[in-house]
Amino acid sequence: MNKEKSPRKPTLFEVAARAGVSEITASRALRGSNVVTPETLQKVQEAATSLGYLRNRLAGALAGGPSNQVGVILPSLSNIVFPDVLKGLEDRLEHAGFHPVLGISNYDPEQEEQLIRNLLSWRPAGLVIAPSGMTENSRTMLAGADLPVVEIMDIDTDPIDMAVGMSHRGAGLAMARHLIARGYRRFAYVGHDIARDNRATARLDGFTAGLNEAGLKMVGCVTLVEPSSVALGRRGLNMLLGSDCARPDLVYFSNDDMAVGGVFHCMAVGISLPDQLAIAGFNGLDIGQSLPTPLTTTASHRARIGETAAACVLKRLSGEETPRMTDVGFTLIAGGTS
Amino acid sequence: MNKEKSPRKPTLFEVAARAGVSEITASRALRGSNVVTPETLQKVQEAATSLGYLRNRLAGALAGGPSNQVGVILPSLSNIVFPDVLKGLEDRLEHAGFHPVLGISNYDPEQEEQLIRNLLSWRPAGLVIAPSGMTENSRTMLAGADLPVVEIMDIDTDPIDMAVGMSHRGAGLAMARHLIARGYRRFAYVGHDIARDNRATARLDGFTAGLNEAGLKMVGCVTLVEPSSVALGRRGLNMLLGSDCARPDLVYFSNDDMAVGGVFHCMAVGISLPDQLAIAGFNGLDIGQSLPTPLTTTASHRARIGETAAACVLKRLSGEETPRMTDVGFTLIAGGTS
DNA sequence: TCATTGAATGACAGCGCTGTCAATCAGTGA
DNA sequence: TCACTGATTGACAGCGCTGTCATTCAATGA
Numbered sequence: 001m002n003k004e005k006s007p008r009k010p011t012l013f014e015v016a017a018r019a020g021v022s023e024i025t026a027s028r029a030l031r032g033s034n035v036v037t038p039e040t041l042q043k044v045q046e047a048a049t050s051l052g053y054l055r056n057r058l059a060g061a062l063a064g065g066p067s068n069q070v071g072v073i074l075p076s077l078s079n080i081v082f083p084d085v086l087k088g089l090e091d092r093l094e095h096a097g098f099h100p101v102l103g104i105s106n107y108d109p110e111q112e113e114q115l116i117r118n119l120l121s122w123r124p125a126g127l128v129i130a131p132s133g134m135t136e137n138s139r140t141m142l143a144g145a146d147l148p149v150v151e152i153m154d155i156d157t158d159p160i161d162m163a164v165g166m167s168h169r170g171a172g173l174a175m176a177r178h179l180i181a182r183g184y185r186r187f188a189y190v191g192h193d194i195a196r197d198n199r200a201t202a203r204l205d206g207f208t209a210g211l212n213e214a215g216l217k218m219v220g221c222v223t224l225v226e227p228s229s230v231a232l233g234r235r236g237l238n239m240l241l242g243s244d245c246a247r248p249d250l251v252y253f254s255n256d257d258m259a260v261g262g263v264f265h266c267m268a269v270g271i272s273l274p275d276q277l278a279i280a281g282f283n284g285l286d287i288g289q290s291l292p293t294p295l296t297t298t299a300s301h302r303a304r305i306g307e308t309a310a311a312c313v314l315k316r317l318s319g320e321e322t323p324r325m326t327d328v329g330f331t332l333i334a335g336g337t338s
Numbered sequence: 339m340n341k342e343k344s345p346r347k348p349t350l351f352e353v354a355a356r357a358g359v360s361e362i363t364a365s366r367a368l369r370g371s372n373v374v375t376p377e378t379l380q381k382v383q384e385a386a387t388s389l390g391y392l393r394n395r396l397a398g399a400l401a402g403g404p405s406n407q408v409g410v411i412l413p414s415l416s417n418i419v420f421p422d423v424l425k426g427l428e429d430r431l432e433h434a435g436f437h438p439v440l441g442i443s444n445y446d447p448e449q450e451e452q453l454i455r456n457l458l459s460w461r462p463a464g465l466v467i468a469p470s471g472m473t474e475n476s477r478t479m480l481a482g483a484d485l486p487v488v489e490i491m492d493i494d495t496d497p498i499d500m501a502v503g504m505s506h507r508g509a510g511l512a513m514a515r516h517l518i519a520r521g522y523r524r525f526a527y528v529g530h531d532i533a534r535d536n537r538a539t540a541r542l543d544g545f546t547a548g549l550n551e552a553g554l555k556m557v558g559c560v561t562l563v564e565p566s567s568v569a570l571g572r573r574g575l576n577m578l579l580g581s582d583c584a585r586p587d588l589v590y591f592s593n594d595d596m597a598v599g600g601v602f603h604c605m606a607v608g609i610s611l612p613d614q615l616a617i618a619g620f621n622g623l624d625i626g627q628s629l630p631t632p633l634t635t636t637a638s639h640r641a642r643i644g645e646t647a648a649a650c651v652l653k654r655l656s657g658e659e660t661p662r663m664t665d666v667g668f669t670l671i672a673g674g675t676s
Numbered sequence: 677t678c679a680t681t682g683a684a685t686g687a688c689a690g691c692g693c694t695g696t697c698a699a700t701c702a703g704t705g706a
Numbered sequence: 707t708c709a710c711t712g713a714t715t716g717a718c719a720g721c722g723c724t725g726t727c728a729t730t731c732a733a734t735g736a
Contacts, residue, residue, distance in 0.1 A: 011692060022716050027694065035714065052482065055459045059692035062396045062721050069439065069460070077428065083421035090415065090442050099456065100440045101407065104428050118437065121393045122407070144390065230628035260625070267605075267630040287625060290568035290599055292606040349722055360686050365724065373684065397722035400691050 010051040018047035030055065061123060070313055071119035071127040072100040075107045075196075078227050079257055080285060081302055082130070085152065088306025089128060096314050098125065107196035109133040116141050126313035128152060133198070148316040150309040154199055155327055162316075164309045164326040171298045171330045172203035175280060176210020178332055179250055184278060187211060188220035188248035190236035190258060192228035200254045203282060207252055220245030228254060233261025234268075249278060250338060256281040256288040256297055263291055263337060278338035284331065293336035301328045348389040356385035368393065399461060408651055409457035409465040410438040413445045413534075416565050417595055418623060419640055420468070423490065426644025427466060434652050436463065445534035447471040454479050464651035466490060471536070486654035488647040492537055493665055500654075502647045502664040509636045509668045510541035513618060514548020516670055517588055522616060525549060526558035526586035528574035528596060530566035538592045541620060545590055558583030566592060571599025572606075587616060588676060594619040594626040594635055601629055601675060616676035622669065631674035639666045 016026035021040060029036045029044035030053075036044075047053075061067045070093055074082045090100055101124060103115035113135045119127065120141060126148040134142075142149050142160050149161040156167055179187070187207075194201050211217055222240045226232055233253055240251065253259035259281025263273065271277050273293055281288055284299025308326055316322050354364035359378060367374045367382035368391075374382075385391075399405045408431055412420045428438055439462060441453035451473045457465065458479060464486040472480075480487050480498050487499040494505055517525070525545075532539050549555055560578045564570055571591055578589065591597035597619025601611065609615050611631055619626055622637025646664050653660050 013692080023692090024694070024717085025715055028715090031694090037714070040714085052478070054455065054479070054483075056400075056461060056692055057459045058396050058400045058461055059721090060694065062394075062400050062723090063692075063694040064721065065694055068456075077421050077425040080418055080421070083415050083418070083424075086421075086440075087415040087442075090440060094442060097456070102424075102428060102438045102440055104425075104432060117392065118406075118435070121395045123394060123396055140390070141392070145392075230625050234628055261628055264628050264630055287568050287598070290572055290602055292602055350724095351722080361722090362687085362724070363685055366685090369724090375684070378684085394722055397691090398724065400693085401722075401724040402691065403724055 009056075010053050011056075012053070015044065015047045015051055015053045018051060019043040066317075067123055067125045068096075068098045069101050069122060069124040070098050070310070071103070071116075071122075071124045071129075073103045073105055073112060073115050073119070073127070073129040075105050075130055075132045076227070077104060079229070079255070081255075081283060081300075084302035085130070085306040088303035088308075089310045090306075091303075092307045092310035092314070096310075098310075098314070100128075105132045107132045109135050109138070113138045113141075120145055125317055126150070128309045128313065132196075148313045148322075150312050152305050152309045154202065155325055156202060159324065162312050162322060162324055162326075164305055164312060164328065166300060166305075166328055166330045167206075168199045168202035169206035169209075171282065171300070172206025172208075173210045174206075174330075174332055175203075175252065175282075175298055176207045177213070178334070179252075179278075179280065179338060180210065180214045180216070182338060184250040184338070185216060186219045186246060186249045187216065188240055188245065188251045189218055189222070189254075190233060190240055190251055190262065191221075191223045191254035192232055192236075192258060193225050194223050194254065195225070197228075197254075200282075204252075204254070219248050228257050230257050230261040230264065233258030234265045235261070237262040237265045251277065251279055253279065253281045256283040256285040256295060259295055259297065259337075260285075260288055260291065263293070263295065273337050280338055284333055289333070289335070291337075294333070296335040296338035297333050299331040299333055301330070304328045347394075348391050349394075350391070353382065353385045353389055353391050356389060357381040404655075405461055405463045406434075406436045407439050407460060407462040408436050408648070409441070409454075409460075409462045409467075411441045411443055411450060411453050411457070411465070411467040413443050413468055413470045414565070415442060417567070417593070419593075419621060419638075422640035423468070423644040423647075426641035426646075427648045428644075429641075430645045430648035430652070434648075436648075436652070438466075443470045445470045447473050447476070451476045451479075458483055463655055464488070466647045466651065470534075486651045486660075488650050490643050490647045492540065493663055494540060497662065500650050500660060500662055500664075502643055502650060502666065504638060504643075504666055504668050505544075506537045506540035507544035507547075509620065509638070510544025510546075511548045512544075512668070512670055513541075513590065513620075513636055514545045515551070516672070517590075517616075517618065517676060518548065518552045518554070520676060522588040522676070523554060524557045524584060524587045525554065526578055526583065526589045527556055527560070527592075528571060528578055528589055528600065529559075529561045529592035530570055530574075530596060531563050532561050532592065533563070535566075535592075538620075542590075542592070557586050566595050568595050568599040568602065571596030572603045573599070575600040575603045589615065589617055591617065591619045594621040594623040594633060597633055597635065597675075598623075598626055598629065601631070601633065611675050618676055622671055627671070627673070629675075632671070634673035634676035635671050637669040637671055639668070642666045 016023045026044045029041045105112040128150045130153045151159045151163045153165045155163050155165045222236045281297040288295030354361045364382045367379045443450040466488045468491045489497045489501045491503040493503045560574045619635040626633030
C-alpha cells in the first residue's frame with residue numbers, strides 16, 4: 001500500500017485533456033469560478049473525479065493564488081488555556097476553509113523567532129501569535145512580512161499590527177479591589193513558573209497595585225518554578241501555610257488549576273472555605289465552577305480571543321477595516337471560596 | 339506598517355548575485371549542504387542576512403524539496419485529551435523542524451474527508467489522524483497518497499498504514515475485572531455524547547463484556563448527548579441517583595472529567611466515597627489524581643501516543659522500518675474512590 | 677609530465693498551477 | 707448586414723526553487 005512506487009499523481013493538465021478544455025479552464029472550474037458554463041464545470045469535475053485528481057496547492061500558492069494556511073504560535077499546550085484559544089481559532093478558520101499551522105515556543109524568544117521564520121517561509125495567509133518576548137528579528141520579520149499579524153492574549157503593549165486579548169494587569173487589579181471590598185486584608189500569593197509566563201506576572205502586578213491602593217501588602221508568597229497544575233497548587237498552598245508568614249485570610253493563585261489544587265488541599269486537611277481561608281484564581285475554568293463550592297475567579301474569554309483573532313485575519317484578507325486593538329474583556333466571578 | 343506596498347521580497351537569485359555565486363550554490367549553502375566551502379557559506383549567509391532574505395518553501399517543495407508539514411486531524415479540542423496528544427506530536431515534530439497543520443473533524447466523517455483532501459493538497463510530509471469513521475473516499479485518498487499515515491488512539495481496527503494507540507475495549511474490560519475482583523456487583527454507567535465518541539463506546543463495550551463474564555449486568559445507565567465536562571458528570575450522576583434504578587455500588591464514568599463531576603456531586607450532597615458509592619473514570623488526568631481522594635481510573639498515555647505517532651512519521655521519512663501497530667498500553671490506577 | 681580523482685560549482689529544465697491579457701463567439705440593436 | 711457587447715475560453719509566461727547532470731580545477735600518483 002505504501003511500498004509500490006507511485007505512478008505519479010494526475011495533474012491539472014491531464015484533467016483538462018480528459019475534459020477537452022484548457023488547463024486554465026479546468027483550474028477555474030475546480031476552484032469554483034463563476035465564469036465557467038455549467039456543462040464545462042460538470043465535464044471537468046467528472047474528469048477530475050475519474051482520475052482521482054488532487055489539487056496541488058503548493059503550485060497554486062506559488063503561482064500567486066491565495067494560501068489557506070494561518071501560522072499560529074503559542075507558548076504551550078500544557079494547560080487548557082491555549083488549547084481553548086486554539087479551539088476558537090480553529091473553529092473560525094475552518095469555517096472559512098483555513099488551517100492553522102502550529103508552532104509551540106515554550107515561552108522561549110529564540111524558539112519563537114525560529115518558528116516565525118519557519119512558518120513565514122510557507123507564505124501563510126496570516127499569522128496569530130501569543131508572544132513570548134519577541135526578539136528584534138522577530139519584530140522585523142513580522143513587520144516586513146506583508147500579511148495580517150495578530151498578537152493575542154495581552155493588550156497591555158502596543159502591537160506590530162493587531163492585538164486581541166484582555167488586560168491581565170487590569171484583571172489582577174479588579175480582583176484585588178473586589179476582595180478588599182469584601183473585607184479581606186491579609187493576602188498571600190501562590191504562583192507557578194512566573195519568570196516565563198509574563199501574563200501571570202502582569203496579573204500579580206495588577207493585584208499588588210490594588211493592594212497598594214488600599215495601603216496593604218502581601219503577607220506571604222510562594223512561587224514554584226514548574227508549569228502550573230492542580231498538584232502544584234496543592235503543594236504550593238501546603239508550603240505557604242507551613243511557612244512562618246502571617247496566616248493569610250485570602251490566597252490568590254496564579255490560575256484556576258493552581259487554585260483548585262489549593263481547594264483540594266483545604267479539603268484534605270480540613271480547612272473550611274471560605275471561613276478559615278479564602279481562595280481566588282484566574283481563568284474561570286469549568287473545573288473550578290463545578291467544585292462543591294464554586295471558585296472565586298476571573299473568567300478569561302479564551303475561545304473568544306481565538307475566534308476574534310481568526311476573524312481579524314479573515315477580515316483583513318477580505319479587505320475590510322480591522323481594529324488595531326480588540327479588548328475581549330474579562331468577567332469577575334464572585335464564587336463561594338471568598 | 340501594513341499599508342505600504344511591499345517592494346517584493348528578495349529571492350534566492352538576488353542573494354546569489356550579491357554573494358557572487360550561482361542560485362543553486364546559494365540554495366545549497368542556505369540549506370546547510372556540506373558540499374559548499376566555508377567561505378562560500380559565509381558569503382551567502384551574509385548576503386541573505388543583509389537582504390533580509392526569507393526562504394520560500396512553497397517553491398522549494400514544489401521543485402521537489404522535502405516538506406516539513408505534517409497534517410494532523412483530530413475530532414475535537416474540547417477536553418484535554420486531544421490537546422495532550424497534540425502536545426506530544428508537536429514536541430516530537432518540532433525537534434525535527436516539522437510543523438503540524440491542524441484540522442478538527444468534529445467527529446464528522448464528511449468533515450473529516452474534506453479535511454483530508456484539503457491537507458493532502460498541500461503535499462505534507464505525513465499525516466496523523468484520529469479517525470472518526472472514515473468514508474470510502476477518505477480511505478482511498480490516504481491509501482493512494484504515498485506518504486506516511488498514522489491512525490492514532492485506537493488499535494482495535496486494522497490501519498491503512500500505521501496505527502498507534504491502545505485498546506479502549508481492553509481498558510474497559512480490565513477495569514470491569516478489577517472492580518469485580520474488589521467486590522463490587524451493582525454497576526451503573528454515566529456517559530457523554532457517545533454516538534460520536536466511538537472510543538468511549540469501545541470502553542463501555544469492554545466494560546460490559548467484563549460484567550458479562552461474571553454474570554453481571556448494569557443496574558443503571560445515563561447517557562447525555564453533550565460533550566463531556568465536569569459539570570455534565572455532576573449532572574449525570576444526579577440524574578442517575580434520582581432515577582428509579584437499583585442503587586449502584588459503583589458508577590463507571592465515560593472519562594475523568596465526568597467522573598470528577600461525579601465526585602463533586604457526592605461531596606455536595608454528602609455521599610461518602612467509596613463506602614456509600616464508588617466511582618471510576620478513564621484517562622488518568624492530573625485533576626482526578628489531585629482530588630482529596632484520588633480517582634480510580636485508567637491512565638491513557640496520551641502524550642506518548644502523540645510522540646510515538648510523530649516518531650513513526652519521522653522514521654518512515656528517514657527510510658527506517660516502522661511497526662504497523664504500536665500499542666502504548668494503559669495503566670489501571672486503583673485510587674481511593676473505589 | 678599527464679591522466680586520474682574528487683571536491684566545488686554551475687547550467688538547465690521543470691515542479692503544477694494561476695494572473696494577465698487576448699481571442700472567440702453568440703446575441704443585440706441600428 | 708455590421709459594428710458592438712458581454713460571456714467564455716485560451717495562450718503565455720512565470721511564481722522561486724531544487725534535482726540532475728555537466729563542468730571546472732587543484733591535488734595526486736605513475
